[in-house]
Each structure stands twice: as structure tokens, then as C-alpha cells.
Amino acid sequence: MCFPRIIPVSAGHGEMPTQKGSGCLVMLDTFVTFLGKVLGEDVESLWGAGVVDISIPDRPKLKFMDKVPSVPKVRREFKNLRDIRGPSTEATEFTQGQYGILALGGGYLHWGHFEMMRLTINRHLDPKIMFAVWRIPAPYKPITRKSLGQRMGGGKGAIDHYVTAVKCGRLILEVGGHCEFGEVEHFLTQVAKKLPFPAKAVSCQSLKEMRQAEEERRHKNQNPWTFERIITSNMLGIRKVLSPYDLTQKGRYWGKFFLKDRV
Known part of the structure; x- marks a missing residue:
């Protein structure tokens, strides 16, 4: 069943509309919920199709991530590989957007990966009807390295760069707005292929179906x-x-x- 596209408005849910003739859009969520019950369809699928009103933030593009954490002094630490081992317990569900990139393995993201994702997505993003948000923090874990040709010993080396640890099942970023999954899938897949661990472009509906398929496979x-x-x-x-x-x-x-x- 086809639904009309909704023009973004500045008023959010529960607020008075600021544009003339947009009063009917404020009650759109209630109407879609009722429509989903009548038609027997999932409201999340209607929201992913751009039916429900979605407010666009003031800064819709991905923000710049600092290369070095802004703290007075960072302590050198062990490798601590448990940071990337096992399933993630953080950022596993969508909060603002309808589409995103899901990590299918663990690994470390360097600052160059952040810049690659930011430049690629902001280039393809339409800020009038779309937005993107990070779901991972800026690089915070120090990685040490000794200079070339230095002898072994003498203690731990100096900090060379910082990385962000990512576990399997974590969302890297989210993209939302008045758009379809087919409009954003190509550049999300382009970004996912350049990450240092397996990743995949997903939507709310495809992520839900993926988890249901895993659970069904386990039961059967x-x-x-x-x-x-x-x-x-x-x-x-x-x-x-x-x-x-x-x-x-x-x-x-x-x-x-x-x-x-x-x-």
C-alpha cells in the first residue's frame, strides 16, 4: 500500500505548529498508529517508509570528531582486547534514525575512518529532508608505538594515536529523515565496505527480521x-x-x- 510523502515541519511532537496549514501534521502519529491497527501493519514499517512526521535537527550532518581526546593527561594502558570481544551491549537499537550501519564483528576505528564516514555520508546527504548521527564515541583509547630502529626495552613507548573500540552488533551511525532505504543504501554500503571489520547497511525492519531469523534458526x-x-x-x-x-x-x-x- 502506498502512502504520500510528508513534508518536514519545524514543530515537533506535542508542540504547536509554526507553519501555516501544518496543524493536521501534528496529529499524524496518532493517525498512523490507528491506521496500523486497522490494516494490521507494523507502525515501525510505516515510520521507515516516511509516513510518520520526523523532525529534522538544526545540524543534520555528521559532526567532526576530535583526533585526540580533550583531557589533560591520558594514561598509557594495556591492549585490553576484551574491548572488541563478544557481543555489544550498547547502541544495539535505533534511537533517532531509521537506517544505519551495523557492525558484524569487532575492531578498532581510527580517526581516518571517522573522516571517511563523515565526508562520504555528508556528501550524499540532503540536509533539507535527511539527517545523520553518530552512535560511537570519538577516539579515546591510546595506542603506543616505539620509534623506528629503537632497541627493545626501556619501558612502554609513547602514545602514537587513539582509536575507538567497537564490538559485534553495535550501530556505528544512524541516518533518518523523509527517505526510503533504497535512497541511502548505496552510500551506507560504500562506507561499510571500507571499515576494518565486517559491517552491513540495515534498516529498522531489516534488523528486526535479521534477529528473528537467527532466533527461528536456533529454535528449528x-x-x-x-x-x-x-x-x-x-x-x-x-x-x-x-x-x-x-x-x-x-x-x-x-x-x-x-x-x-x-x-
Whole structure:
């Protein structure tokens, strides 16, 4: 079923409209909710199609990220690879936009990756009807490096640059506005292919379907010899070669990698 495009207005939800003739748009959310109940369709799919009124922020483009954190003194730290291991518990759901880039593995983002994403998306973004927001912080983790030709020893090296740790299942950024997924998918995919870890352009609806497919695949599994059952029963003494982390994650994550084919 086709719905008309909605012209963006300056008034938000619950506010008095500032443009003449836009009073009917303020009650559009209630109408779409009622329409979704009558037609039996998901309101989120109607919102992703641009039916529900979406307010465009004053600064719709991605903001510049600092290359160095603005703190007096940054302490040097260990590698701490647990920052990119396993599933993410932060920024896993959409908050403002309808489309975004989802990380399918763990890794570190350098400042150059931030600039690549910012320049590419802002170039294709129409600020009148679209907006984009970050879902990850600026580079904060210090990475040390010794100068070329220096002998071993002498303590830890000086800080060379800063990175941002990203876990699997985290949203990198969000894009929203009065647009379809087909209008933003090409440049979101272009950005996702240049990231240092597997990533994918998703929408609210496709992300929901992806998680439902994983859950359905787990419930419909007919193989009784699952990884969880083998390690729980300690078959052939396999626990002596596994870590406690394999017991908690059921073997679905191997370091920063996500094993999607394992049930």
C-alpha cells in the first residue's frame, strides 16, 4: 500500500505548529498508529517508509570528531582486547534514525575512518529532508608505538594515536529523515565496505527480521549435538582446551569474530 510523502515541519511532537496549514501534521502519529491497527501493519514499517512526521535537527550532518581526546593527561594502558570481544551491549537499537550501519564483528576505528564516514555520508546527504548521527564515541583509547630502529626495552613507548573500540552488533551511525532505504543504501554500503571489520547497511525492519531469523534458526535446529550441549556435558574432556568465555557465549564468538553459522 502506498502512502504520500510528508513534508518536514519545524514543530515537533506535542508542540504547536509554526507553519501555516501544518496543524493536521501534528496529529499524524496518532493517525498512523490507528491506521496500523486497522490494516494490521507494523507502525515501525510505516515510520521507515516516511509516513510518520520526523523532525529534522538544526545540524543534520555528521559532526567532526576530535583526533585526540580533550583531557589533560591520558594514561598509557594495556591492549585490553576484551574491548572488541563478544557481543555489544550498547547502541544495539535505533534511537533517532531509521537506517544505519551495523557492525558484524569487532575492531578498532581510527580517526581516518571517522573522516571517511563523515565526508562520504555528508556528501550524499540532503540536509533539507535527511539527517545523520553518530552512535560511537570519538577516539579515546591510546595506542603506543616505539620509534623506528629503537632497541627493545626501556619501558612502554609513547602514545602514537587513539582509536575507538567497537564490538559485534553495535550501530556505528544512524541516518533518518523523509527517505526510503533504497535512497541511502548505496552510500551506507560504500562506507561499510571500507571499515576494518565486517559491517552491513540495515534498516529498522531489516534488523528486526535479521534477529528473528537467527532466533527461528536456533529454535528449528534438529541437530542434537549442539556446541552448548557438548561443552555443558564436557564430552571427551573438551573443557580443558576451552576458556570460560566459550562457556558463557556458547561458542558463537571467537575473539572479535562472530560465528553466525554456529547454533
